[in-house]
Amino acid sequence: MIDFFSKLKDNRIFQFSVVIIIILNAILIGATTYQLDPIFLNTIHLLDYAITVFFVIEILIRFIGEKEKKNFLKDGWNVFDTIIVAISLIPIPNNSSFLVLRLLRIFRVLRLISVIPELKKIIEAILASIKRVFFVSLLLFIILYIYATMGSILFGDDDPERWADLGISLITLFQVLTLSSWENVMLPMQAIYWWSWIYFFSFISICSITILNLVIAILVDVVNHQHDNEKNNN
Numbered sequence: 001m002i003d004f005f006s007k008l009k010d011n012r013i014f015q016f017s018v019v020i021i022i023i024l025n026a027i028l029i030g031a032t033t034y035q036l037d038p039i040f041l042n043t044i045h046l047l048d049y050a051i052t053v054f055f056v057i058e059i060l061i062r063f064i065g066e067k068e069k070k071n072f073l074k075d076g077w078n079v080f081d082t083i084i085v086a087i088s089l090i091p092i093p094n095n096s097s098f099l100v101l102r103l104l105r106i107f108r109v110l111r112l113i114s115v116i117p118e119l120k121k122i123i124e125a126i127l128a129s130i131k132r133v134f135f136v137s138l139l140l141f142i143i144l145y146i147y148a149t150m151g152s153i154l155f156g157d158d159d160p161e162r163w164a165d166l167g168i169s170l171i172t173l174f175q176v177l178t179l180s181s182w183e184n185v186m187l188p189m190q191a192i193y194w195w196s197w198i199y200f201f202s203f204i205s206i207c208s209i210t211i212l213n214l215v216i217a218i219l220v221d222v223v224n225h226q227h228d229n230e231k232n233n234n
Contacts, residue, residue, distance in 0.1 A: 002067060005062075006067065007065075018115050019115055021051055024047075026112075028048060056085060062078065125223045126219065132218050136215055144173055145170075151172065152165055152169045159189065162185060176203060
């Protein structure tokens with residue numbers, strides 16, 4: 001029996017069916033955000049129950065199909081899927097006081113990550129690069145802190161809404177960092193201080209371009225390293 005379930009969980013048709021059900025679940029969750037006829041809502045709720053049962057059966061198949069049961073819990077993705085499915089089993093009345101539990105159902109969409117190998121590799125790469133990204137983020141914060149302090153000193157009196165103190169300056173620089181209407185932040189200062197473009201251009205060059213691209217380079221390097229390890233193992 002274990003061999004049967006082991007072959008079933010690795011079957012491409014079974015795995016494809018899981019992906020389809022997860023996508024259907026995502027569509028149904030999105031549909032509940034619209035004003036629908038009660039008949040359609042009841043149908044959606046029934047389908048939701050059916051999907052929950054399917055997920056439970058799928059987890060049981062994967063558990064039974066695992067020859068070494070302890071290996072099932074050693075796999076972080078199995079634990080992740082089990083937690084998501086367990087949350088789905090919590091009965092949720094259509095009541096605003098249970099809003100948090102209803103919101104948790106949305107996270108079943110995250111199961112797409114665990115069933116699509118390419119998405120799993122991306123998440124694993126992000127997790128593997130956390131340490132290196134942390135130090136890059138720390139460097140980014142130091143630069144932000146320096147520029148925010150400078151901005152508050154240089155521009156605080158002229159534009160207190162954006163540069164009154166360190167906290168407000170940090171928020172302003174986050175807007176500049178995302179390149180969202182950053183010129184609206186610079187132009188008022190440019191009209192007062194001709195040299196202010198140096199402040200903004202240097203900040204964008206260092207943070208928005210150099211450091212953020214460095215984070216992307218780290219992720220790419222980790223992905224390539226994992227790909228090389230897979231080739232060597234094969």
